[in-house]
Amino acid sequence: MDTTLQDLNAPHSMGTTIIGVTYNGGVILGADSRTSTGMYVANRASDKITQLTDNVYVCRSGSAADSQIVSDYVRYFLHQHTIQLGQPSTVKVAANLVRLLSYGNKNMLQTGIIVGGWDKYEGGKIYGVPLGGTLVEAPFAIGGSGSSYLYGFFDQVWKEGMTKEEAEQLVVKAVSLAIARDGASGGVVRTVVINSDGVTRNFYPGDTLPLWHEELEPHNSLLDILNAQGQSPEPMNI
Amino acid sequence: MSSSSIVEAPPKGGFSFDLCKRNEMLSGKGVKHPNYRKTGTTIVGLIFQDGVILGADTRATSGPIVCDKNCEKIHFMAPNIYCCGAGTAADTESVTDMVSSQLQLHRYHTGRESRVITALTLLKKHLFNYQGHISAALVLGGVDCTGPHLHTIYPHGSTDTLPFATMGSGSLAAMAVFESKYKEGLNKEEGIKLVTEAICSGIFNDLGSGSNVDVCVITKVGKLLPDIFQFLGRSFSLYQFNFVLNGYGTGGKRIHEKPLKTQSTHIRQCEGIHLPQEDRLVSLSLLKQISI
Numbered sequence: 431m432d433t434t435l436q437d438l439n440a441p442h443s444m445g446t447t448i449i450g451v452t453y454n455g456g457v458i459l460g461a462d463s464r465t466s467t468g469m470y471v472a473n474r475a476s477d478k479i480t481q482l483t484d485n486v487y488v489c490r491s492g493s494a495a496d497s498q499i500v501s502d503y504v505r506y507f508l509h510q511h512t513i514q515l516g517q518p519s520t521v522k523v524a525a526n527l528v529r530l531l532s533y534g535n536k537n538m539l540q541t542g543i544i545v546g547g548w549d550k551y552e553g554g555k556i557y558g559v560p561l562g563g564t565l566v567e568a569p570f571a572i573g574g575s576g577s578s579y580l581y582g583f584f585d586q587v588w589k590e591g592m593t594k595e596e597a598e599q600l601v602v603k604a605v606s607l608a609i610a611r612d613g614a615s616g617g618v619v620r621t622v623v624i625n626s627d628g629v630t631r632n633f634y635p636g637d638t639l640p641l642w643h644e645e646l647e648p649h650n651s652l653l654d655i656l657n658a659q660g661q662s663p664e665p666m667n668i
Numbered sequence: 669m670s671s672s673s674i675v676e677a678p679p680k681g682g683f684s685f686d687l688c689k690r691n692e693m694l695s696g697k698g699v700k701h702p703n704y705r706k707t708g709t710t711i712v713g714l715i716f717q718d719g720v721i722l723g724a725d726t727r728a729t730s731g732p733i734v735c736d737k738n739c740e741k742i743h744f745m746a747p748n749i750y751c752c753g754a755g756t757a758a759d760t761e762s763v764t765d766m767v768s769s770q771l772q773l774h775r776y777h778t779g780r781e782s783r784v785i786t787a788l789t790l791l792k793k794h795l796f797n798y799q800g801h802i803s804a805a806l807v808l809g810g811v812d813c814t815g816p817h818l819h820t821i822y823p824h825g826s827t828d829t830l831p832f833a834t835m836g837s838g839s840l841a842a843m844a845v846f847e848s849k850y851k852e853g854l855n856k857e858e859g860i861k862l863v864t865e866a867i868c869s870g871i872f873n874d875l876g877s878g879s880n881v882d883v884c885v886i887t888k889v890g891k892l893l894p895d896i897f898q899f900l901g902r903s904f905s906l907y908q909f910n911f912v913l914n915g916y917g918t919g920g921k922r923i924h925e926k927p928l929k930t931q932s933t934h935i936r937q938c939e940g941i942h943l944p945q946e947d948r949l950v951s952l953s954l955l956k957q958i959s960i
Contacts, residue, residue, distance in 0.1 A: 465828065470840065472820075473828045494826030499796050538799075 445614020447576030447605050448478060448489035450546040451588075452569050453597035456554035456625025457546040460601035461489050462576065462609055463617030474617045483508050484629070486524040486547030487622050491574035492561065497541040500531050521547035525557035525565060533563025542573045548624045576608030576615040583607060594623065598632070606639040688801055708876020710838030711741060711752035712866045713807040714850065715831045716859035719816045719887035720809035723863035724752045725838070725871050727878040737879045746771050746782040749810030750884050751791075754836035755803040755823060763804045767791050784810040784817035788827060796825025805835045811888045838870025838877040845869045856885065 449460040461478040464471055478490050480501045486508070490497035504527045511527075512519050525545040532539060545557045558571035570588060572580050583604060592600065598621060605619045619634040637648055695701060711724045728736035743751050743764040749771070753760025767790045771782045787808055795802055806821040820833045832850050834842040845866040854862065863883055870877045 465826075467822070472822075473830065475830075476828055493824070495792075495796055495800075495822065495824040498792070498826055 445576070445612065445616075446478065446491040446574030447580070447608035447612060447615040448491050448542075448544050448573045449577075449580070449601050449604055450489060450544040450556040450558075450571045451592075451597050451601060452554045452556050453594055454591045455594060456548045456623065457556055458594070458597050458601050458621055458623050459487055459489050459544065459546045460605050460619060460621045461574075462605055462615040463620060464615055465494055466614055471616070476617075477620060479620055479622045479631075481505075482524055482545075483512065483519060483547075485518055485549060485624060486521050486545065487624060487629070488524075488528065489544040489546070489573065490541065491543070492541035493539075496539045497543060500528065500539065500541055500543065503531060504528050518549065520549040520551060521545060521555040521557065522552070525555075525559065525567075528557075528559045529563055529565040532559050536563050544571045544573050546622075546624060548626060550626075554625065572604075574608075574615070576605075576612035579608050579611045580604050594625075598623065602634055603640065607642060609636075609639070610642045610645060683798065685799070685801070708838070708874065709741065709754040709836030710834065710842050710867050710870025710874060710877040711754050711807050711836050712834045712842050712846070712863055712870075713752065713809045713818045713820075713832065714846065714854070714859060714863060715809075715816050715818050716854040716856065718856060719811045719885065720818055721856075721859045721863050722750055722752050722807065722809050722884045722886070723867045724882045725867055725877040726880045726882055727876070728757055729876055734878065740882065742882050742884045744768060745787050745808070746775070746810065748812055748886065749782060749784055749787050749808070750886060751787070751809075752807040752835070754805045754807075759802045759804040760806065763791065763794060763802060764806070767794070781812060782810075783812040783814065784808065784819065785814075788819050788821065791821050792825050792827050795821065795823060800824040807833050807835050809886060811886050816886075816888075834866065834870075836870070836877070838867075838874035841869040841873040842866035856887075860885065 445464055445466050447462045451458050451460075459479050463473075463475050463478065465473040465476045480488050480490060480498075482488055482501065482505045488501055488504075490501060504524065507527050508519050508524055511523060524547065528543050528545055532541065532543070540561065542558075542560045545559065546555070548554045556568060556571050558566045558568060558573065560566070560573060569590065570584060572584065587600060601621055602619050605615075609615045609617075609619075616636075618636055619639065621632045621634070623630045623632070641647070691701065708727060708729045709725060711722075713720060713722045722742055724741035726736075726738045726741065727734055728739040739757070741752050741754070741760075743753060743761070745751050745764060745768045751764050753764055767787055770790055771787055774786065775782055787810070791806060791808065795804065800823045803823050804821075805823055807818070808821060809816075809818045811817070818830055818833055820828045820830065820835055831852070832846045834840075834846065843866075846862070849862055849865070860883055864881055867877075867881045867883075871879075871881070
């Protein structure tokens with residue numbers, strides 16, 4: 431009982447798998463939806479892809495509180511910057527603001543962020559800001575506890591200049607692979623496509639994801655089967 | 669060059685966590701800390717078709733002893749926003765009181781009804797600043813001009829927005845009930861029944877929760893017609909009017925707060941709950957319907 435209570439008081443962390451890839455027209459961000467408090471899943475349908483501006487989104491991982499606060503501050507700074515600049519801010523500026531906060535408070539924060547977006551100067555761009563606050567510009571970025579299982583996968587399947595459909599399928603496949611192997615990732619797969627036309631949010635429920643090695647087909651629970659037959663199930667009577 | 673007196677620089681602003689470190693060091697050495705008064709607790713919230721329903725048990729514990737058998741865990745934040753609190757009783761009380769005052773000042777400044785997201789941001793910022801040392805886990809629910817909202821706030825300052833939520837030591841038991849029986853578009857009776865079942869599940873299966881069930885329903889009354897006749901045509905037994913013009917505090921709306929009923933139900937009669945042999949009484953108190 432004591433350990434369970436301790437776990438429930440643990441900081442809310444996002445076990446997580448987050449991915450950002452560029453394709454030949456923009457970027458696609460993808461994430462799972464599990465937020466855990468110790469061993470308990472506090473939120474099985476959380477949204478880890480947060481909007482900063484109309485054209486820049488971030489994927490959050492690590493401590494839920496830290497990443498929410500960092501993205502709130504960056505959204506606020508970016509809003510001011512947009513007003514002062516007079517035009518939409520670039521992805522590079524957003525990424526640098528995230529980096530300044532992460533690096534400047536590196537002793538206190540525990541959060542890994544992937545910044546992705548589209549602007550008219552550089553097109554689609556992905557920047558990774560992992561723990562510690564370094565800024566890495568890359569054609570694709572992965573983060574979170576589930577990313578450990580994806581490094582080899584991406585080395586093999588990544589190619590430049592994919593189409594939107596190819597890239598989205600790649601992201602969904604990758605997140606579902608990580609969900610299969612990482613206990614701290616799970617739930618549904620959310621993706622956000624950002625290009626010159628705007629932003630599209632997609633949602634893939636857990637049962638539409640492909641099954642991997644040794645995973646079983648989902649079966650209806652006994653409760654559903656009994657309810658379907660019209661009789662309400664009686665709990666055990668002693 | 670004399671090195672006699674080295675003046676210490678005055679401490680910089682901000683909260684000093686030194687005593688927190690000292691407490692951790694002491695407990696590492698085996699010194700027991702005094703028992704805080706905790707609300708062991710099961711608190712829940714759900715969104716139904718007309719608004720939000722919040723529920724809570726009423727037991728407050730100090731270590732193994734129940735120090736308050738009927739405490740109120742559903743705190744007032746604004747006329748249209750209520751907040752359930754779990755964790756250390758002092759922390760939840762003071763944090764909700766403080767934000768409630770801030771919301772009232774904000775209402776005076778803006779002349780508008782408070783929004784749930786405002787309360788959420790104020791609470792989350794405060795809790796994050798204290799890095800989790802304020803042990804308050806909250807379920808915040810309310811109805812404002814943008815619709816019904818339900819949020820959970822954790823002691824470290826992270827928040828989630830959900831259609832149904834549970835917090836506290838009994839949250840696992842209550843969440844099990846919600847996960848099996850919740851669906852969208854519940855009506856008020858179904859919603860109250862589900863919230864009660866969830867809290868009862870926490871009460872029966874968690875040692876830190878017990879006593880009674882408090883339920884709070886927050887809805888939005890339909891468009892108010894200036895037509896007085898329709899209003900008087902209905903028959904109300906207990907009604908309290910707060911008729912405020914010009915939007916100070918209530919946005920020009922009428923607030924009806926009527927106690928629904930206080931009903932004591934023997935556990936035996938609660939549907940679907942399988943009971944122990946001894947006769948235990950659970951009373952559904954504080955069924956308050958708040959419509960705005």
